[in-house]
Amino acid sequence: MIRLFHVSKIYNKRVKALDNISLHIKKGEFVFLVGPAGAGKTTMLKLLYRDISPTEGQILIDGRNIESLKNNRIPQLRRSMGLIFQDFKLLDHKTVFENVALSLQILGLPDSVVSRQTEKAVNQVGLANKRDHFPDQLSGGEKQKACFARAIVNDPPLIITDEPTGNLDPEASWDIMKLLLEYNMRGSTVIVATHASHLVDRIRKRVVALIDGKVVKDESKGVYSYEGL
Amino acid sequence: MKDYNRFSHALKETWRNMRYFSLLSFTSLSTVTIVLTILGIFLAFSENLKHLSRRLDQEITISAFLVDVPDEIRIDIITKLKSWDNVEKVTFIPSDQAMQSLEKELSLDMGKLISELGENPIPDVLEIKPADPSSIPELASRIKKEFPWVVDISYGKELVGKVVNLSRAFRLFAAILVVLLGSASLFIIANTIRITLYARKEEIEVMSLIGASRSFIGAPYILEGIFQGLAGAVISLSVCLSGYHLLAKHVNEFLPFLPILPAEAVFPSICLKVTGLGTLIGLFGSWFTLLKHFEK
Numbered sequence: 001m002i003r004l005f006h007v008s009k010i011y012n013k014r015v016k017a018l019d020n021i022s023l024h025i026k027k028g029e030f031v032f033l034v035g036p037a038g039a040g041k042t043t044m045l046k047l048l049y050r051d052i053s054p055t056e057g058q059i060l061i062d063g064r065n066i067e068s069l070k071n072n073r074i075p076q077l078r079r080s081m082g083l084i085f086q087d088f089k090l091l092d093h094k095t096v097f098e099n100v101a102l103s104l105q106i107l108g109l110p111d112s113v114v115s116r117q118t119e120k121a122v123n124q125v126g127l128a129n130k131r132d133h134f135p136d137q138l139s140g141g142e143k144q145k146a147c148f149a150r151a152i153v154n155d156p157p158l159i160i161t162d163e164p165t166g167n168l169d170p171e172a173s174w175d176i177m178k179l180l181l182e183y184n185m186r187g188s189t190v191i192v193a194t195h196a197s198h199l200v201d202r203i204r205k206r207v208v209a210l211i212d213g214k215v216v217k218d219e220s221k222g223v224y225s226y227e228g229l
Numbered sequence: 230m231k232d233y234n235r236f237s238h239a240l241k242e243t244w245r246n247m248r249y250f251s252l253l254s255f256t257s258l259s260t261v262t263i264v265l266t267i268l269g270i271f272l273a274f275s276e277n278l279k280h281l282s283r284r285l286d287q288e289i290t291i292s293a294f295l296v297d298v299p300d301e302i303r304i305d306i307i308t309k310l311k312s313w314d315n316v317e318k319v320t321f322i323p324s325d326q327a328m329q330s331l332e333k334e335l336s337l338d339m340g341k342l343i344s345e346l347g348e349n350p351i352p353d354v355l356e357i358k359p360a361d362p363s364s365i366p367e368l369a370s371r372i373k374k375e376f377p378w379v380v381d382i383s384y385g386k387e388l389v390g391k392v393v394n395l396s397r398a399f400r401l402f403a404a405i406l407v408v409l410l411g412s413a414s415l416f417i418i419a420n421t422i423r424i425t426l427y428a429r430k431e432e433i434e435v436m437s438l439i440g441a442s443r444s445f446i447g448a449p450y451i452l453e454g455i456f457q458g459l460a461g462a463v464i465s466l467s468v469c470l471s472g473y474h475l476l477a478k479h480v481n482e483f484l485p486f487l488p489i490l491p492a493e494a495v496f497p498s499i500c501l502k503v504t505g506l507g508t509l510i511g512l513f514g515s516w517f518t519l520l521k522h523f524e525k
Contacts, residue, residue, distance in 0.1 A: 049438070072442070079440035089435045093249050105238045106441040108231030150439065 001027040001158065001189050002048065007057030009043050009213075017043040019213040021057070025191065027157070030184045032200045033193040034224055035210035041193040044210070045162050048191070049083060050074050061158075079107065082151025086163035088143045090135040090150075097122060097131040100149045107154065121153040122146075125179060141172025148179050159183060159190045165199065173199060197224035239448035243456065246449055250425060254457070257421035261461030261507065262468075264414040268407075269469035269503050275403055276495045281488060282395065289362050291369050293355040294381045303353070306376050310357060315368055318358040327351045352380065411510065418454055418514025425450065426522050433522075447519045451512065458511025462504040469503075470496060 002025040009018040018040045025031055033041045046052045047059055050066050059066050066077060090099050101118040109117075122131050125145040135143055144164060151159055159180065165173035177199050184190045194200065200207060200223060207222030208215060217226060247254040295303060303321070310319045322330075328351050359368050369382050426433065436446050470492060477489045 051438075075437075075440045075442040075445075077440075078438065083438050089431070089438065091432050091435060093245070102436070102441075103439050105234075106436070106439065106445050108235045110234055111237075 001025055001029075001062060002191075003058075003060040004044075004047075005058045005060075007047065007054045007059060009040070009047065009052065010055045017213050018047075018054070021213070021215055023208065023215065023218075025189060027189055028184070028187050030181070030190045030203075030205040031192070032203075032205060032207045032222070032224070033191060033210065034195070034197075034200060034207055035216075035226055039210040040213040041210055042162055043213075045160050045191070045193055048160055049078055049081060075106075079103075079154065080156055081158040081160055082154075082156045084144070084147045084151050084159065084161035084164045086166035088135070088147050088167075090143060090146060092135055095132045095134055096127055096138070096146045096149075099135070099146055100153050103150050103153045117153055118149075121149040124152075125149045139172070140168050141175060144168060144172065144176050145179070148176065152183055157188050159188060161191070162193045163195065164192065165194065165196050170198070177203065200224035235445060235448070239445075239452055242449035243452040246425075246429075247453060247456070250428065253421065253425055253428070254453070257418065258457050258461055258464075260417045260421075261414055261457055261511070262464045264410055264417065265461050265465035265503050265507050266468050268410050268506065269465050269499055270472070271403075271406055271410075272499045272502060273469060273473055273495055275399070276499070277488075277490055278395075278399055280490050282399075284488060285362075289359075289365065289384065291357040291359065291365060291372065291382060291384045293357060293372055293376070293379045294383070295353045295355065295378055296380050298353065298378045302378060306378065307355065309375075310355070310372070313368075315360045315364045316357055317360045320356040320358075322354045322356060324349050324351050324353050327354055355379075411506065414458075414506075414510040415514050418457060418510055419518045421457075422450055422454055422515045422518040423522070425453075426518065443519075443523055447523075450519055451515045454511040454515025455508055456511070458507035458509070458514075459504065461511075462507030465507075466496075466500055466503055469499070 002023070004021050004023040007018055007021045008016070010016050021040075021044070033044065035041055043052070047054055048061070048066075050069060053067060061077070062080075064077075069077060091102070094102070097118055100121055101114050104114040104117055119131075122128055125148050127142060127145055127149065130138060130142060135146070138146065144167075147164075151161075161180065164176050164180070168176065173196060177196075180190050180192065181203065204221045204223070206220050207217065207224065209217035209222075209226040211226055295306075298306075307319050307321060310316050328349050331351065357368070357372070359365050365384055369384055372379055373382050433446055473492050473495070477492065480487055480489045
C-alpha cells in the first residue's frame with residue numbers, strides 16, 4: 001500500500017529530518033512509528049499526506065507517486081486517508097456531529113447520506129449523547145473520539161495518527177487505541193506515531209523506530225525500545 | 230447534484246460565519262456601505278450636472294447679424310452654413326420678428342421706441358446652432374471671415390467657455406473619484422476577508438487536512454464578499470434615495486430655477502451601477518485575497 005524509496009527530507013537546506021528512508025507498509029498493517037522527539041516521525045507522516053514534499057526519493061501510495069500530484073489533486077489523496085492529531089484540530093464553532101459531518105460534506109454528498117453516515121460514526125465511538133456538544137464541552141478523550149469518528153466517517157483505507165494519545169489519560173488512551181485496532185481489523189491500514197510505550201508493548205504490532213531521521217529498527221511484533229540502537 | 234450540495238453547504242457556512250464573526254462582518258459591511266453611499270451621492274450629482282450641461286448646450290447658439298442683405302445673398306449664406314459639418318441648424322429671424330420677441334420678453338411698448346428712433350434698430354439675425362458647443366469660438370470666427378455681409382456676431386463667449394471647462398473638469402473628477410472609491414472599497418473588502426482568513430487560519434488548515442478542495446474552502450468567503458457588496462449597495466441606495474427625495478423637494482421649493490431631475494429619472498441607472506460595483510468589489514476583493522492566501 002505504501003512504499004518509500006530512499007526518502008530524505010532536509011529543512012532550510014540545513015536540518016536533515018529524514019535520511020534515506022526506504023519502507024514498505026502493506027495493506028491492512030498496523031504500524032507503530034516510535035522514536036525520540038525530533039527523530040522524524042511527524043515529518044514522515046506529513047510526507048504521507050503531502051503536507052510537505054521529500055527533498056529526495058519517491059513515495060507511492062496505492063501505486064500512485066504522490067510527489068507528482070498536482071496541488072489540486074492533493075484533496076483527493078487526503079480524502080483516501082483519515083488523519084488524527086494530538087491537538088485534535090476540531091472546529092470550535094461546530095458541534096461534534098458537525099465536525100464529523102464535514103468530512104462527508106466536502107465530498108458533496110446529499111444531506112440525508114451525510115446525516116446517516118455521521119450518525120453511524122458518532123455512535124460507533126460512543127458519543128451519541130454528546131453529538132450536539134461543542135469541543136470545549138468535551139473531555140480530552142471525547143475530543144479524540146470525535147476526531148476518530150471524523151477520520152473514519154468516509155471509510156478510508158488508511159488512518160494516519162500523530163500522537164493520538166499524547167494529551168489523554170491512560171484509560172482514554174486505551175479507548176482510542178482499541179478503536180484504532182478495531183478499525184484495523186476491518187482491513188484498513190493504520191500508522192500510529194507515538195511515545196506511549198505501554199500501549200506499544202501491550203499491543204505488539206509492527207514497530208518502526210526512527211532516530212535522527214534513520215530507521216534503526218523494524219520489527220513485526222515489536223516493543224517500544226530504541227535506546228542503545 | 231454534488232455541486233448543488235456543496236453550494237448549499239457554502240451558503241449555510243457563509244451565514245454561520247457571518248453570525249460567528251458578526252463584529253468583523255458588521256465593520257466590513259458598514260465601510261462598504263459608506264463608500265457606496267459616497268459613490269451614490271456622487272453619481273446623483275453627476276447625473277444632474279450632466280443634465281444641466283446638456284440643457285445649456287442646447288440653449289447656446291451663435292447670432293449672426295445681417296444689415297440690408299439682399300434675399301438671394303441671405304439664402305446663399307444659409308445654404309452654405311447648413312452644408313458645414315459643425316452646424317446643426319440655421320434659423321433666420323427677420324428684424325420685425327426679433328423686435329416682437331424682444332417686446333414680449335421685456336413687456337415693453339417697442340412701437341413707441343421705433344417711432345422715436347425712426348426705424349427698427351434690431352437687424353435681421355441668423356441663429357446658428359453648432360453640432361458641438363465646444364467648437365463655437367472657431368465657428369464664429371469662420372462665419373465672420375467667410376461672410377462679409379455679417380456685420381456682427383454674438384454668442385455667450387464666457388458661458389460657453391465655462392460650460393466646456395466645467396464639463397471637462399467634471400469628467401476628469403468623475404474618473405478619478407470612481408477609480409479612488411472603487412480601489413478603496415476593493416481594499417477594504419480584501420482587508421476584511423484577509424482578517425477573517427487570519428482569524429480562521431486553523432479552520433482552513435483543518436479543512437485542508439481532511440481533504441477539502443480550495444473551491445470548497447473558499448466558496449463561503451467569496452459568497453460573503455458578494456453578500457457584503459450587495460447588502461452595502463442596498464443600504465447605501467436606500468440612504469441615497471431618501472436623501473435625494475428630501476433634497477429635490479427643498480431645491481424645487483427654494484431654488485426653482487435649478488433644474489433637478491426627478492428620482493425616477495436618475496436612480497434606475499444609479500441602482501444598476503452601485504449594485505454592480507458593490508457586487509464586483511465584493512467578488513474580486515475576496516477572490517484576490519483567497520488566491521493570495523492559498524499561494525502562501
